Amino acid sequence: MTTPSHLRLWRGAGVAAAVIGSQSLVAALPQPGNALMLLPSEGAIAGLGDGLRRGFLLAQDQARICTNQQTDWSIGWLSDHRDIANQLRHRSLPPVVLAPPAAPLVPSGLLAQERQRQVLLPLQRGISLQQLASRPGSDRLWPVSASRSLEIDVLVKALLEQNNKRFMLVTDGTADQLQLADRFLETMENQGGSLIGLDDGPRSLNGDEGKALERLALDVDWFRPQALVVMTTNNSPLMQAVLNESWPQTLTLVWNVAPRYASLQPQLGVAEANRGPGWEPFSRSFEQRYGYTPGTVEASGYDAGQLVALSVLNGQQQPTDGMASFDPDAKALPYCAALRQAAAGERVKPTGAGSNLDLKAATPPTAILDVIQKAPDGVETRTSYDLGAS
Secondary structure: OOOOHHHHHHHOOOOOEEEOOOHHHHHOOOOOOOEEEEEEOOOOOOOHHHHHHHHHHHHHHHHHHHHOOOOOEEEEEEOOOOOHHHHOOOOOOOOEEEOOOOOOHHHHHHHHHHHOOEEEEOOOOOHHHHHHHHOOOHHHEEEOOOOOHHHHHHHHHHHHHOOOOEEEEEEOOOHHHHHHHHHHHHHHHHOOOEEOOOOOOOEEOOOOOHHHHHHHHHHHHHHOOOEEEEEOOOOOHHHHHHHHOOOOOOOEEEEOOOOOOOOOOOEEEEOOOOEOOOHHHHHHHHHHHHOOOOOHHHHHHHHHHHHHHHHHOOOOOEOOEOOOOEOOOOOEEOHHHHHHHHHOOOOEEEOOOOOOOOOEOOEOOOOEEEEEEEOOOOOEEEEEEEOOOO
């Protein structure tokens, strides 16, 4: 596919430095092409754009090498990522739109529904994905990254395998951690686990509540759970307070993050970086090109890039069905093989870098995650779980 000469400054090697804001600026934007990547121009998540773009661009360059075809894509910078539809109201949209990280699901769904476009959600991992199927336009919203709830599911699986079913559960009280704690509690109880103690749900506290922590230590000593499950972020005040407390030697400290610090108790946690079967070749290629080891953000951009490249190769990309070449139930193929079969008109699924790429509209993919056991002497043991395996 070719790009008119007057647009080369915008796209170059497939990338357009497009700015979305006022109506006059939008009118000057290039034609939509095959895909539009939307990124926030400011705010806490703006820094994620670099990693996403690098992963996405790597996928496009590899597609060009494999097929000698180039994807025509552009970038739009959003001043307010919560108001997607309004900022795009004067813009002609390509068949595939990549929503910004942590995009609000209702506006994204309305955009997909009103404009009849397929919208990829490259970095949408929160608990809100559990309600995605009930949102307007959800049949056109495609979460590319595995949900954080998978980290809870794999943690439950590991605890049950060790027969650690009696637990106490605490959280730092933030909304995200409370949701993860509720997910853990529900999943464990459905699998025969038991929340013990006087609480009928997760106990909220932070590292600055000395009396509350003292009460927790007394309760643990009295009720003797097998595990104290702590839902918090890495190196939070709650994490440090728990690590500095005295606990029974039989207690296992369980985190929803990787255990990084020393403790007299055995620890169990889950690595936050999930991956797919295509992680190794992706990671090697990415590090060779950019000089650093990629993470979840870069892998999400790469997987979104694979899906976009697939969508244009049969030469019949439909404006309202940019995902027509993708089949989440197909056998996963190496990227080049998947591209060639898509070019021949087949529906395919490439091997994912950050997940199993078994995503469907309104349904995030599964992934491979590592559970980490850390002994009091510091020795770590990793066990991989593929939550997409039958």
